[in-house]
Amino acid sequence: xxxNSRRSERVDYTGGIGKYLERLFSITRSITGNGxxxxxxxxxxxxxxxxxxxxxxxxxxxxxxxxxxxxxxxWIKNSNGEKVVDFQKSNLHVVSYSTPIHEKLTxxxxxxxxxxxxxxxxxxxxxxxxxxxxxxxxxxxNDYRKYFNENEEYEVFVDSEFKEGALTIGELLIEGASxxxxxxxxxxxxxxxxxxxxxGVVLTAFLAKELLKKKHNISYRIIFVPETIGAITxxxxxxxxxxxxxxxxxxxxxxxxxxxxxxxxxxxxxxxNRIIEEVxxxxxxxxxxxxxxxxxxxxxxxxxxxxxxxxxxxxxKYHEYDxxxxxxxNLDFVKPEYINDALNIYIxxxxxxDKSVVYKNMFPHxxxxxxKHGLCPEISGDYIPNRGIIESDIxxxxxxxxxxxxxxxxxxxxxxxxxxxxxxxxxxxxxxxIIERLS
Ligand code: ZN
Numbered sequence: 001x002x003x004n005s006r007r008s009e010r011v012d013y014t015g016g017i018g019k020y021l022e023r024l025f026s027i028t029r030s031i032t033g034n035g036x037x038x039x040x041x042x043x044x045x046x047x048x049x050x051x052x053x054x055x056x057x058x059x060x061x062x063x064x065x066x067x068x069x070x071x072x073x074x075w076i077k078n079s080n081g082e083k084v085v086d087f088q089k090s091n092l093h094v095v096s097y098s099t100p101i102h103e104k105l106t107x108x109x110x111x112x113x114x115x116x117x118x119x120x121x122x123x124x125x126x127x128x129x130x131x132x133x134x135x136x137x138x139x140x141x142n143d144y145r146k147y148f149n150e151n152e153e154y155e156v157f158v159d160s161e162f163k164e165g166a167l168t169i170g171e172l173l174i175e176g177a178s179x180x181x182x183x184x185x186x187x188x189x190x191x192x193x194x195x196x197x198x199x200g201v202v203l204t205a206f207l208a209k210e211l212l213k214k215k216h217n218i219s220y221r222i223i224f225v226p227e228t229i230g231a232i233t234x235x236x237x238x239x240x241x242x243x244x245x246x247x248x249x250x251x252x253x254x255x256x257x258x259x260x261x262x263x264x265x266x267x268x269x270x271x272x273n274r275i276i277e278e279v280x281x282x283x284x285x286x287x288x289x290x291x292x293x294x295x296x297x298x299x300x301x302x303x304x305x306x307x308x309x310x311x312x313x314x315x316x317k318y319h320e321y322d323x324x325x326x327x328x329x330n331l332d333f334v335k336p337e338y339i340n341d342a343l344n345i346y347i348x349x350x351x352x353x354d355k356s357v358v359y360k361n362m363f364p365h366x367x368x369x370x371x372k373h374g375l376c377p378e379i380s381g382d383y384i385p386n387r388g389i390i391e392s393d394i395x396x397x398x399x400x401x402x403x404x405x406x407x408x409x410x411x412x413x414x415x416x417x418x419x420x421x422x423x424x425x426x427x428x429x430x431x432x433x434i435i436e437r438l439s
Pocket of ligand 1: 190
């Protein structure tokens with residue numbers, strides 16, 4: 001065909017990604033609270049994020065927005081008054097949403113509230129108790145064995161607060177030529193954990209920054225929500241909009257040292273999956289394919305009433321790596337370069353998605369006379385073997401497919417040609433009024 005698919009230059013945000021990983025990592029995030037606000041405010045340095053608050057007690061479908069939780073400090077002191085567990089050293093040490101307590105207890109009285117992983121003896125696990133009032137501590141198995149004795153008395157302190165507050169969400173709508181929207185969602189509720197999901201948060205911010213640089217055919221709805229309750233809240237408050245969205249990304253776990261992969265959307269045959277595969281293949285990446293399964297916020301977006309086909313491109317997907325939900329998922333495990341690699345894959349996929357316009361041929365009764373519209377060489381018949389097809393041939397094939405139903409990506413698959421070529425040719429036909437864009 002004499003023309004390669006044209007991809008834009010690879011972006012390099014490694015420096016910025018590294019800077020924001022460092023600044024955001026140790027903030028105490030949860031499903032509500034000041035840590036989430038602080039995180040979103042820092043992201044406002046990168047993109048003009050709109051911060052929205054949804055009050056405690058509001059019903060969102062079958063759920064209720066919980067009380068806001070904030071924590072100042074927590075520790076356990078042994079009988080010598082030494083801090084053997086200290087929230088100031090790692091916010092993973094406290095079970096998220098722990099109730100306040102200040103008591104002296106023997107180990108037997110609170111042993112069941114200490115969480116550790118015997119198989120990963122130097123890692124602190126990450127645990128939550130959002131919807132059942134509870135308190136607890138997480139620590140390494142090594143520390144548990146070192147500092148805890150059956151008959152010793154410990155002073156236990158959690159300085160946390162529950163209040164009628166709000167759940168905080170970040171939102172950015174990047175409007176394109178068409179009102180058709182594509183959803184990009186990431187979750188902000190994890191404290192000091194790098195791959196799951198600070199990597200996704202930072203990637204999404206830089207992806208949005210990149211999208212803001214160009215004009216687009218479609219619009220992008222980018223949201224930063226606490227997992228599950230945040231996605232549900234957003235759906236409940238934007239029901240009509242969300243019902244009109246066909247596909248999207250949930251961006252999570254994009255910064256590990258493992259292989260790139262992608263998790264398919266609800267309908268395995270949806271174009272979003274083919275687009276991602278095509279991009280990964282174009283980059284010669286040996287990738288892992290994960291079938292759709294419950295998982296992250298796609299559980300909400302793909303639910304019966306919404307059925308948004310959300311896929312995830314990831315690098316060390318959640319549940320798949322040993323350090324998942326432990327203190328080992330840190331900034332030694334995650335590298336800015338890995339996130340930048342995944343970012344480039346997302347950008348390339350979005351370029352194809354943005355070109356997946358639906359056109360209608362305005363001349364459905366036999367083909368148009370291309371020469372009359374100035375779209376054909378004046379002298380025809382110059383067939384040269386192996387030169388491949390010329391532009392007017394592509395036009396004729398494309399016109400056969402522009403039925404007002406198939407989008408350009410689907411047509412590119414039928415014609416076995418890169419979407420970039422199809423898109424460019426379609427633009428020429430559009431300029432002459434031969435085909436018209438449907439929104
Ligand atoms: Zn998680």
